Amino acid sequence: MKTLQVTAPGERDIVMTRVFDAPRTLVFDAHTKPELVKRWLLGPPGWSMLVCEIELRVGGTYRYVWRHDTKGTEMGMGGVYREIVAPERIVSTERFDEAWYSGEAAGTLVLVERGGKTTLTVTMRYESRAARDAVLKSGMETGVAASYDRLADLLASPLPPLPPLPPPPPPPPRRVGRSIRALVAGFVAVVVLSLGTDEILHLVKVYPPWGERMTDGLFGLATAYRIVYSVAGGYIVARLAPYAPLGHAILLGLIGLVPGVGGVLVAIAKPELGPLWYPVALAVTGLPCAWLGGALYRQPIHP
Secondary structure (H helix, E strand, C coil), X not given: CCCCEEECCCCCXXXXXXXXXXXXXXXXXXXXXXXXHHHHCCCCCCEEEEEEEECCCCCCXXXXXXXXXXXXXXXXXXXXXXEEECCCEEEXXXXXXXXXXXXXXXXXXXXXXXXXXXXXXXXXXXXXXXXXXXXXXXXXXXXXXXXXXXXXXXXXXXXXXXXXXXXXXXXXXXXXXXXXXXXXXXXXXXXXXXXXXXXXXXXXXXXXXXXXXXXXXXXXXXXXXXXXHHHHHHHHHHHHCCCCHHHHHHHHHHHHHHHHHHHHHHHHHCHHHCCCHHHHHHXXXXXXXXXXXXXXXXXXXXX
């Protein structure tokens, strides 16, 4: 597959695939080193790249500006890096200065190496089907194919050896406060949503008055919406985390184990309060629900 393959699965996605005769470390470098990106990411003939700025870190930004060699027309775009796993995967947003499709897109670059060859897969997800279809009709496939042909030539030419990527630096101290705020926001959201829903259901008399024991069916209802809110809490934490969004979501789930286990102990000591399975269910599902919320955030186009 030495030619570009383009498909449009689902409602909002465009998937582009190409195989390169090069190890994925070189393909990754060609996407993240400005001196290399400027040599191939040019679209159809007649364009030059004036600006190529890359801040390769989660939360960092990139900025590209092209100019048409004869018309002088300029086109700029940029975005934010949401996830970086070198040399395997990059998730980033995309927005053009002069939008030719509505909203923002998110792209996921995945590199898989087998036998010295690298399969590149780029999944672009747009905010609507109309935006996706507008991109398909724009003829973008021609420009992408020309760029990837240039990249193939670049990878086949003798390249100066590039130093290995350094390990990511530890988060600076200023991020600790943002991590704590993200965790607090997710935890508070789960508590407020759960207790708020409890209060509403008591007011509308779905639940009996406070202090009276509920039926198992009502405890099942309470379990159901608490599971949903736990997923939402994991998503909120991942969305606000300054780095490692999925790790922050998992940490929220671990924090939630403390009150979860406490609820189990109370239920054992005071069985008249309700069935034991209820706090056990909350304790058992808390961590996987928080993980699911974080995993949902990692998907392209973060709602």
